[in-house]
Amino acid sequence: MDSRAGVMDGPGGGPGRILNQGLDQRLDQILGSEAAKRVLILLALVWLIVVVVLPLGTLLLKSLSDNQGNFVGLANFVAYFKSPSLSRSIGNSLVVAFATTAIAVPLGFAFSWCLTRTCMPAKWLFKSLALMPLFAPTLLNGIALIYLFGRKGLITTGFFGAIPGIKLPLYGSFGIIVSEVIYTFPQAMLILSIALAVTDARLYEAAASLGAGRVRTFFTVTLPGIKYGLVSAFFVCFILAFTDFGAPKVVGGNFNILATDIYKQVIGQQNFIMGAVVSMVLLIPTCMAFIIDRIIQQRQVAMIAAKSVPLVNKPDALRDNLALACCGLVVFSILAFYGTALYASLVKVWPYKLSLGLSHYRFTGMGGGGYAAFFNSMRMGLYSAVLGTAVTFFTAFLVEKVRVWDRCRHTVYFLSILPLALPGLVIGLAYIFFYNARGWDFFGMFVPNPFNFLYGTMAILVLSNIVHFYTMGFLTASTALKQMDIEFEHVSDAMGVPFYKTLFRITLPVSLPAVLEVASYYFVNSMATVSAVIFLYSADIPLASVAIANMDDAGDTASACAMSVLVVFTNIVVRLLFLLCTKKLKARTQAWKEG
Amino acid sequence: MEKAYLTLHGVTKTFGPVKALDQVSFSAGKGEFLSILGPSGCGKTTALRVIAGLEHQSDGKVLINGRDVTGMPVSKRNVGIVFQSYALFPNLNAEKNIAYGLRGRFSRHQINKKVAGLMDLTGLTGMGHKFPSQLSGGQQQRVALARAMALSPDLLLLDEPLSALDARVRVRLRREIRMLQQKLGVTTIMVTHDQEEALTMADRVLVMNGGKLIQDGTPEQIYQTPATPFVASFIGSMNFFKGAARVGDYSFEVAGKTIKAPGSSQALDLGDADTATLAIRPEDIKVKKLDKAGENAFPAVLKTMEYRGHIFRLAFSLQTRGLPLVKVDVSGEAVAALGLTVDRPVHLVFPPDRVMVYGRSGLESSDWVDTDPPQAVRCHG
Numbered sequence: 001m002d003s004r005a006g007v008m009d010g011p012g013g014g015p016g017r018i019l020n021q022g023l024d025q026r027l028d029q030i031l032g033s034e035a036a037k038r039v040l041i042l043l044a045l046v047w048l049i050v051v052v053v054l055p056l057g058t059l060l061l062k063s064l065s066d067n068q069g070n071f072v073g074l075a076n077f078v079a080y081f082k083s084p085s086l087s088r089s090i091g092n093s094l095v096v097a098f099a100t101t102a103i104a105v106p107l108g109f110a111f112s113w114c115l116t117r118t119c120m121p122a123k124w125l126f127k128s129l130a131l132m133p134l135f136a137p138t139l140l141n142g143i144a145l146i147y148l149f150g151r152k153g154l155i156t157t158g159f160f161g162a163i164p165g166i167k168l169p170l171y172g173s174f175g176i177i178v179s180e181v182i183y184t185f186p187q188a189m190l191i192l193s194i195a196l197a198v199t200d201a202r203l204y205e206a207a208a209s210l211g212a213g214r215v216r217t218f219f220t221v222t223l224p225g226i227k228y229g230l231v232s233a234f235f236v237c238f239i240l241a242f243t244d245f246g247a248p249k250v251v252g253g254n255f256n257i258l259a260t261d262i263y264k265q266v267i268g269q270q271n272f273i274m275g276a277v278v279s280m281v282l283l284i285p286t287c288m289a290f291i292i293d294r295i296i297q298q299r300q301v302a303m304i305a306a307k308s309v310p311l312v313n314k315p316d317a318l319r320d321n322l323a324l325a326c327c328g329l330v331v332f333s334i335l336a337f338y339g340t341a342l343y344a345s346l347v348k349v350w351p352y353k354l355s356l357g358l359s360h361y362r363f364t365g366m367g368g369g370g371y372a373a374f375f376n377s378m379r380m381g382l383y384s385a386v387l388g389t390a391v392t393f394f395t396a397f398l399v400e401k402v403r404v405w406d407r408c409r410h411t412v413y414f415l416s417i418l419p420l421a422l423p424g425l426v427i428g429l430a431y432i433f434f435y436n437a438r439g440w441d442f443f444g445m446f447v448p449n450p451f452n453f454l455y456g457t458m459a460i461l462v463l464s465n466i467v468h469f470y471t472m473g474f475l476t477a478s479t480a481l482k483q484m485d486i487e488f489e490h491v492s493d494a495m496g497v498p499f500y501k502t503l504f505r506i507t508l509p510v511s512l513p514a515v516l517e518v519a520s521y522y523f524v525n526s527m528a529t530v531s532a533v534i535f536l537y538s539a540d541i542p543l544a545s546v547a548i549a550n551m552d553d554a555g556d557t558a559s560a561c562a563m564s565v566l567v568v569f570t571n572i573v574v575r576l577l578f579l580l581c582t583k584k585l586k587a588r589t590q591a592w593k594e595g
Numbered sequence: 596m597e598k599a600y601l602t603l604h605g606v607t608k609t610f611g612p613v614k615a616l617d618q619v620s621f622s623a624g625k626g627e628f629l630s631i632l633g634p635s636g637c638g639k640t641t642a643l644r645v646i647a648g649l650e651h652q653s654d655g656k657v658l659i660n661g662r663d664v665t666g667m668p669v670s671k672r673n674v675g676i677v678f679q680s681y682a683l684f685p686n687l688n689a690e691k692n693i694a695y696g697l698r699g700r701f702s703r704h705q706i707n708k709k710v711a712g713l714m715d716l717t718g719l720t721g722m723g724h725k726f727p728s729q730l731s732g733g734q735q736q737r738v739a740l741a742r743a744m745a746l747s748p749d750l751l752l753l754d755e756p757l758s759a760l761d762a763r764v765r766v767r768l769r770r771e772i773r774m775l776q777q778k779l780g781v782t783t784i785m786v787t788h789d790q791e792e793a794l795t796m797a798d799r800v801l802v803m804n805g806g807k808l809i810q811d812g813t814p815e816q817i818y819q820t821p822a823t824p825f826v827a828s829f830i831g832s833m834n835f836f837k838g839a840a841r842v843g844d845y846s847f848e849v850a851g852k853t854i855k856a857p858g859s860s861q862a863l864d865l866g867d868a869d870t871a872t873l874a875i876r877p878e879d880i881k882v883k884k885l886d887k888a889g890e891n892a893f894p895a896v897l898k899t900m901e902y903r904g905h906i907f908r909l910a911f912s913l914q915t916r917g918l919p920l921v922k923v924d925v926s927g928e929a930v931a932a933l934g935l936t937v938d939r940p941v942h943l944v945f946p947p948d949r950v951m952v953y954g955r956s957g958l959e960s961s962d963w964v965d966t967d968p969p970q971a972v973r974c975h976g
Contacts, residue, residue, distance in 0.1 A: 485678075492696075493649075506684045
């Protein structure tokens with residue numbers, strides 16, 4: 001009965017208490033209470049309102065106002081549609097987006113099918129190499145194309161006259177579509193390979209036992225199994241291609257699309273109102289695609305409840321070699337593409353002086369800011385990674401695990417998903433309008449803008465990145481959190497342990513891989529993005545991606561290319577570091593990961 | 596029974612249009628072990644969650660130790676919970692899992708002493724540094740139990756604590772949990788879908804169905820005198836004869852024969868009903884040779900024989916249209932002694948004191964489980 005005595009003196013049993021922990025406990029009581037949870041969810045809501053709703057609202061308001069700020073209804077939109085030089089871009093953007101999707105999704109499907117349904121060797125290598133475009137600014141896709149298909153490009157000149165050249169109409173829809181396909185292919189491939197990987201092997205065995213052939217199995221098992229993945233890949237590619245700014249900026253030529261129109265209106269003509277109008281025009285199809293995708297994805301929930309048996313492929317020499325050839329071709333194209341860019345950045349004077357050197361990496365006498373810009377971008381990437389990860393993870397935690405105040409929680413969820421539909425340029429322009437405003441007149445009363453101090457600082461750049469890439473981080477964090485037993489919180493509650501202690505002792509350590517994933521995603525994308533920040537950077541904080549755009553504008557293509565290569569290189573190093581950390585982490589936590 | 600330690604007064608819980616709990620009232624004495632038993636979706640888990648404070652009832656009151664805890668969050672109720680999934684923290688070893696709720700409330704020395712005591716008590720000595728994934732299912736269960744007991748809760752709540760384990764471990768842990776519970780004297784409520792678990796472990800069993808409490812009694816009462824056909828069919832096996840014509844106060848007509856059932860107290864509830872449902876357990880029916888008939892005896896023909904190890908489950912036809920086969924359990928010895936083979940005619944004797952009688956009121960279709968429930972029905976209700 002000794003042990004019983006030891007066990008049974010309850011938490012209220014006086015002598016056990018330690019005096020100096022009284023304060024600690026009071027703090028626990030305050031922070032662990034329902035009221036504190038509500039306050040936190042409210043804070044998350046306020047945060048999302050300030051960084052998403054209010055800026056977008058301001059943008060919408062601007063598109064409905066004249067230059068003096070008077071409400072003019074749809075007059076600006078009427079003017080827009082009356083001017084064919086502007087409204088023609090809608091069709092152009094749609095053509096680019098549809099063509100890109102029509103190429104990238106089947107390509108992504110074929111590639112991921114080879115990765116998941118064959119015994120092709122070195123799958124991990126092919127997969128890693130195919131992800132290259134994710135690390136590059138899309139500006140670089142355009143620049144590399146110039147070195148391949150431009151007037152003095154490798155292909156156009158037939159490797160500087162070695163073989164007959166091929167002339168292709170680079171500037172315009174062709175160049176944009178090729179760039180966008182390269183940009184969106186890895187996204188489609190990733191989504192589809194996840195969808196293909198979770199298919200249940202038992203379905204294949206059942207089909208085989210019922211005498212279904214390869215074709216029938218493909219149409220009755222494989223395709224239905226990944227239909228949600230296909231839909232998702234379709235919309236992701238569409239939205240990315242429809243809203244991308246980098247590649248069209250470089251190879252668009254006179255082929256105007258919505259994204260470049262916004263830039264031209266705002267930067268070229270200083271016509272902010274028309275910029276807002278085009279932004280709204282860009283937003284409508286994007287939001288529609290986003291909403292349709294969300295509705296379709298919601299139906300999926302019931303389908304993945306049962307446990308499935310992983311598929312083990314049997315070797316088949318012909319199929320495996322064909323797969324190897326196809327994937328090899330794709331990966332070779334990607335490598336050749338970026339290889340050309342690397343080569344071009346090292347060549348002294350393309351195409352006349354082909355000796356190699358690092359002269360383009362000096363950036364002396366160039367516009368754009370040189371290495372200062374590069375290091376600013378790294379700083380920005382780092383801040384975005386740290387703060388963005390903290391904010392997205394904590395929001396996801398509040399939505400998934402702190403189950404109070406459902407209506408507010410659902411709103412936070414919706415506002416966290418919404419940024420996926422917001423093109424960077426739209427965020428950038430909305431931020432100009434909202435954060436640069438001195439204040440607002442409410443019924444004759446002037447209210448100063450409390451956030452105005454952010455304008456023109458590093459903070460607003462980081463903020464725009466956090467919001468621009470919010471959804472992916474949020475979804476990654478919520479997926480990781482969803483995989484954890486919801487009873488963890490209940491167990492802690494029952495023991496009177498406040499939720500934030502469980503967050504730091506259990507939830508965070510267990511989801512560390514997801515946290516690292518989110519952080520590296522933030523860093524890589526913040527380094528590469530140009531669209532949101534091109535409106536927000538100030539002269540004393542130049543950025544690498546903006547420098548690329550400006551150097552390219554000024555005709556310093558080789559230096560722009562060199563800067564892009566630096567960005568890609570940095571991103572690959574960061575990604576490798578992430579993989580290394582994850583591997584170490586996995587080894588260390590092996591004991592509690594199995595089972 | 597002592598003064599009630601836990602009391603539920605007319606507790607109702609609705610989820611939208613669904614009534615998960617419908618006017619549920621019961622109480623438990625200090626140190627008592629109660630088991631809530633019922634099929635999937637009967638409301639038993641909701642009842643447990645309302646007691647725990649993980650859900651809040653729409654109506655009614657919950658009292659713990661005389662204190663109304665309605666609206667009080669789980670953290671204030673001083674309850675220990677063991678979840679079906681155990682919910683052990685994967686990144687903490689067994690020791691740290693058990694100490695989780697103790698941190699910050701006791702000194703390191705006291706915590707170590709308590710944890711060692713609990714590990715000893717649950718037979719986990721030497722396992723302290725293992726992570727949950729390195730422990731067997733039974734060991735994980737013990738860690739969950741030790742963790743729930745660490746803060747000396749007023750109430751221990753077990754939600755299907757054994758359903759994730761394989762049969763052999765389950766049987767052993769039943770005894771261990773019961774012994775531990777008696778040793779610590781903690782009032783315990785266990786939710787289960789497993790009748791054997793409920794009958795062997797609990798002091799009292801509450802049978803629920805459709806959000807309602809159907810019967811509250813000791814395991815013997817529940818088994819021997821099930822209050823409704825639902826309880827009768829849900830616990831153990833039962834033969835039912837629906838629509839038996841009433842021919843006297845305590846006598847009914849089935850298959851052209853008269854059955855007397857004077858021992859059944861339910862017969863009083865019949866009022867002036869013309870018919871009733873009779874029920875008898877397979878092990879209560881006696882099989883006799885044809886020439887040894889007597890009171891409550893029916894001529895019958897053996898249709899199937901099922902070997903179940905310790906007994907034979909026999910199915911007889913009463914050779915009357917519309918009557919189901921009669922299930923009878925007999926020992927292997929009896930089968931040999933009677934020389935039973937398929938198609939052999941015999942007499943079945945229904946001892947009058949073992950025949951249960953149910954009036955119309957207990958016969959709503961929702962209240963009825965018509966078949967012999969398989970022993971290991973999985974239920975996560």
